[in-house]
Amino acid sequence: GGGGGSASTDGGNTAAPAPATGKKVINIGLKADPPSMDPNSSTSLYDRQVYASLYDKLFDIDTDGKVVPMLAESYEVTPDGKTYTLKLKQGVKFHDGTDFDAEAVKFNFERNMTGEKSRRKGELKFVDSVSVVDAHTVKIQMKEPFAPFLSVLTDRSGIIVSPKAVQEHGEQYLNHPVGTGPFTFVEQVKGDHVTLKKNENYWNGTVKVDEVNYKVFTNGTAKVQNLRSGMLDIIDDTPVKEIPVVKGDGNLQLIAESGLGFQGIYLNNSRAPFDNKFLRQAVDRAIDREAIVKVLFNGYAAPAHTAFTKGSLAYNEQLNTPIAPNADEIKNLLAQGGKPDGFGFKLYITTSPENEQLGAVLQNMLKQYNINVTLEKLEYGQLIETGDKGEFDALQLGWSGRLDPDLNIHDWVVTGANNNNGRISIPQLDELILKARGELDEAKRKALYDEAAKLLQDEAGYAYMYHQYVLLGMNKKVTGFTFVPDGIVRTATLDKQ
Amino acid sequence: MTTILEVEQLRTRFRTDSGVVSVVDGVDFSIRAGETLGVVGESGCGKSVTSLSIMRLLPPNGSTGGTIRFNGKNVLDLSEKEMQGVRGNEIAMIFQEPMTSLNPLHTVGKQIEEAVMLHMNVSKAQAKERAIAMLKAVGMPRAEEIYGEFPHQLSGGMRQRVMIAMAMSCDPKLIIADEPTTALDVTIQAQILDLMRDLKEKTGTSIMLITHDLGVVAEMCDRVIVMYAGQVVEETDVDTLFESPKHPYTIGLMNSIPELDEEREYLETIPGAVPLPHQMPVGCRFAPRCTQAMPICHEKPPELLQLNGQKCRCWLYEDKGEEA
Amino acid sequence: MKTVRKFLRNGLGVIGAVIILGLIIVAIFAPQIAPFDPNAQDYNKILIAPDGEHYFGTDDLGRDIFSRVVYGARISIEAALISVGIAMLIGVPIGLLSGYYRGFWDEWVVMRSVDAMQAFPFLILALAISAVLGSGFGNAMLAIGIGFAPAFVRITRGQVLSLRNMEYIHAARSVGVKDARIIFRHILPNALNPIVIQATLAMASGIIAEASLSYLGLGVQPPTPSWGSMLNQAQTLMSVAPYATFYPGIAIFLVVLGFNLLGDGLQQVLDPRARK
Amino acid sequence: MMFVFRRLLLTIPILLLVSIMTFSLIHMIPGDPARVILGQEATPEAYQALRSELGLDQPIVVQYFSWLGKVIQGDLGISITDRVPVSQLIMQRLPATVELTIGTFLVAILIAFPAGILAAVRRGTWIDYTSTFTALGGMSIPSFWLAMMMIIFFAVNNQWLPSSGYVPFLENPTQNLLAMVLPCLATGLRESAVLMRMLRSSLLDVVSMDFIRTAKAKGLNEARTILGHALRNAMVPVVTTSGLMIAGLLGGLVITESIFSIPGFGRLIVESVFKRDYVTVQGAILVSAVLVVIVNLAVDILYAVIDPRIKAGKGAGE
């Protein structure tokens, strides 16, 4: 390694803008365009990266994955779990100079709960009302206890934007975002970059860099090249194949940590062949997760057999450890399922090269047991729609993950839930998960999830395969970085030598 | 009269897909100062190739042998640069198709001027003056206007006048006119031939007039060579040609043309067709079509014989003449 | 026969024909030529650089790139033939009828549609069509075929327009031959040369287009080894395994070159304009 | 200028057809834009709400005409997914593509002209064969593969040139130009091959014409014959090809733009197709069609400059 050192000495294209203006600029490479600067309507992971610079949330996640107050000073919950009282930080101002206060919080909640274009309604559906107690206290009344609530507030639903800006720009707010975060909005060129500049009056410590640029690089190799050449300081996602390059470069470091999400296969429980539990099991058991992790990710992913990752409250190492495929067992399952000579099904995947490889590997693995997989690529939007309509045998789609266990499982497996594309319907499972959702005691909650996970594994309703890693690539000149399990880069503390 | 052009044993070959073909094969003739030499023959007999060989303007797959002596020097020995000094200056050409022989994108005036500037060492203004004068000389009405017009604005006859003006513009000693009126209507042809005759009388240039129309030959030429399949088969002055043609081909040619002022029930014909360049007969090239062919005709090619002022390539006259 | 001999003398065209012949042979005998099953994954042999066993190395799933390239020839040939076949099937009849009958339909419907279709950037058009049809080899072919069709309409129509004024067409009409027979017996055979040339050249573009669509993720279904999809996958390996990008690309290059050379050679021999 | 005006009128039906084709094509693509926008987090109510907000619940013809009505007033609409005026999106993306197109075109001309002229003049010699073969080779390289190879060689292995990192010219000219080198070369080489062959064959056609013989018979040397007489006559097909090329590049640099991470116009269209942002796709394709039309118009005007016969209505190019 280290041979690539010439890159950083190549002044020609190394962060050329910085010396020219004497500004400290951090350039962050994103895999895709962040579509919306308005958390109210956002649905993209890439938005969330930018929000970390632009906005603050009521709560945040710390490095251990614990929920900690951010714009909230402190909070209280009534024992029935139905009333939350939040004390807010004082002296915080939005970028437009207006005050952050209880009214603003109420405004944001209401906008998220009732706004016509709000994509936050689902997350906040258990909130009944929000009332201002005093200028820095709000009270939130829940319809029923909802354990993941605070965790929800560590994300987009917890972001407080400037009510004034919203009123001023209306529909166009997403192009004129105003938050309380460490950086203020300068411009966005769709598909290319978002530029933010230092918030001189940041409430939470001095911001050390003058400017943050989020640049879109759809091509992974190019992104890594730019990291090496110094054009980028941080990249959100290092392609697995490029990891050796990053690691081999003395100026760079790789931050590889397990993320919160999972990837797996929806098996359509509502129609043949996967209305047959044994056939589902056969497929589930035939997937060699270790091999997938090794071959496709070079070890930079974790085998999965549940929806929960390390750091999650519901994580159970034993349950999550996949069982190596056993030919006899699978044969048996096939026989039980009435297909002793094997069977075939169609698996929908997305069009990305990585996904194609995954498909090819799965195909190869299942073939040994006479399970013939026909692959069909669908473009992402179509894939989602196909999943929604339930017109498939099997479909590969995972989840980027949230901290609270409920947000990783409820929608996927509860009868009729939003993302339950596999049409899983196990009354007992539904019961367990709904119960866990209202359970505020962590230990009891975990026990419920363990039971649910076991049940789900036995039913093989959804074939979990692996937990993806967060693979940040970073120039060693960047300091002040701390990793938070949601994989989002907090820029407030960053500096550059 | 002095001889200005003397062509001896001219041989032109082309590299083609079916091998090397000899298209002009041992052609001899000469042109004297102030005379008009007619070159007649059917399509494909090598008339144009002969003229292009003289100008050294053959396409890249062609090569020329023999001597072409112009004003005493062998044209084939000149460097390309020297040759450029000859073209347009001492020998000028007029081509068959007035439609396509002018550059459609340049004005008529510019195209004449270009030749003048190239050879006459004059200023641009003088060149323009000369160009206009030439246009007037070829009988163009509105010469000043025509100077600035593009070829497509002119009719065929006018374009041919422009070509003539261009050819005459540097006072060449020889003008090679390759079927200058074939593409024109008879009434226009009459105008152009008239013009050429006039100009020749005024300037005394020699003209090599290529044509397949015996009528044109009769009207224009002093002497004539008749070509067949790349060879000269007969050479004579114009009167003799029409009064007592010698070569069976010439005779056949003359009798196969219907005439306006005489009535014939049947035309004479020459059976068969011209041989292809790569399938030339061994003996006399005309023998397969000749009604008077003798055994020797099919075996040995005849030489061009001298018969008191008339030349003829035919075994029939072997005893009567001497070799040219 | 003369044409054949003439073509044989056209060196570059012959090279093109030889390349394509070679490709066809490789495609037919792929199972005999390829040392490995193109889809067999060997996780112990991931990303092995080219050596004596794996001539072109292995890819990130441990598949033998050489074998995949060999099998890819099949897809390429099919891509070339099918896409151009579709384009001709659509374009040639429309061009024939439109050019022969002229009039309102020709001027305002057919030609304006052709104009409109050609106003789309080709790849975008193919992309949109294949997005409509869904991914997959057949649909990609249909998309490319539809995308190429306007070119065939144009070239056929152009031919018809020049041929319909030929004396032998007038002759046929004056003899009393019916329109359909004139179109198919007299015009079509004589319009064929430029169409064949265009078809050959279009095959070259067809292969590139298939590769481009595959590159954008809309090509054949995995694990079918198509050169385009191999490149698509190999692009993630650019810095670790450049050879994985190299060989499929070279294969595409060679075949496209083959078709281009052949098309060029045919043009020299068949196109009267270039014949001079 | 009546000529230009009529020419413009003629493009109206084409533009209409283009818009209809785009509209129907995008609407035929399976996958509902609302679904795509909402992603995995959609509730059925949110989905319905978004559909009606986007006007997707209206009959398709109504949607088309309401869009068209706005377009006629110069309003390309608001992007479904980005919520910005489509015109703004396009304006943000065009500069990079225009620059790339110009660069590509320059590369193409700089190679094609000398090579094409030389090959035509030295027809049948090794120069001709070499350049013809090279050109056919150039045409045969998939440009995205060439791009990859160039990245591997110039950027990954040697780091001589950046493989990406477009910045607007005004922001940082050096870096902008450096970043443009590889993309322009990668596409330009292929285009130069096309152009060179065109120029060669067109020149050969012209060189065999009678008036070239006339020019030579006047005593002009080869250089003056070719440059003074042949070249301009040979330009008509070359101008056509160049026009088509420029028009094609403006919307068709999709792959180059994505390999080199250039925020260009082609990528905007592709991204929008994938996002089902049909308002943007329609707007962008309409703009690209208009560009094609403008380029064609420019080509036609150029013809008239090159060839005096055109103005007289005796089309030379037909």
Next chain:
Amino acid sequence: MTTPLLEVKGLQQHFPIKAGFLKRTTGHVKAVDGIDLTVYPGETLGIVGESGCGKSTTGRTILRLLEPTAGEVWFDGKDLAKLPKEEMRQMRKDLQMIFQDPYASLNPRMTIKQILLESLMVHNIGTKEERERTIEEIIQVVGLRKEHLNRHPHDFSGGQRQRIGIARALVVKPKLIIADEPVSALDVSIQSQVLNLLKDLKKEFNLTLMFISHDLSVVKHLCDRIAVMYLGRVVEIADKRMLFENPSHPYTRALLSAVPVAKPRQKRDRILLTGDLPSPANPPSGCTFHPRCPYATEMCKTQVPSLSDIGEGQLVSCHLVQSGEIFR
């Protein structure tokens, strides 16, 4: 007099000139502008005139290869100009054409046999065997051999091709043949072969022929009556002998005098016309010949002369000749 086989009355063929990009019709090329002709059975009518005067267009319009703009074409009791398409197609059996360019008038992709058979086939003439026999006969009639039948046009020389073209016209035994410059593309030695063949055939089959040419000597050699055309109109029609002995229209005279004669030293009074043939898109007013006519008067500029008999069936379209002012 016998009844005419073909009677053309007021035939017009105006080609629209489409200009601009909207292809609007901005004018008309009046290629044929009101022609009257009669052809009697067994005769050969020659049509001469300079390039572009509308000879070919006349021929093609009579055969409805071009749809006439106006006028009547009476043939066999029917007005061809108004015949429905299919009836016209069947009618073509009786009306055949020989074309100018022997290289362009035979489909290069068909064998001679196919070309000849096609004529018979489309009109359902004879059985298969009869057809074969017919074409074997006809190919010999035009001086070729049976072996030639299976060859393609490119295996033949120009003269041979023209023989094939003639065979194609003859094979259906038409009542009228229109020959459009059938020899002008041929070399003189070949031209005479074809002319002789035509003359033979005329006798043998008692052909009725309309022979179009720009070559006066050829027309004179072959034809019985001759029509001289100028700018889309017939300016003079007369019996051959009459026309050459007593050409009456000034244009006819100029034309005759312009033909170079293969008699050196023979000095002739040549009438040199000034200027070129005007464009048929914009023909001069009155008598279209007046701008070039040495005798033109004021009347010629304004009044269109009509074709009228000046005796012995000689029809001339000239005010001055008709009024006896010149050449009478």
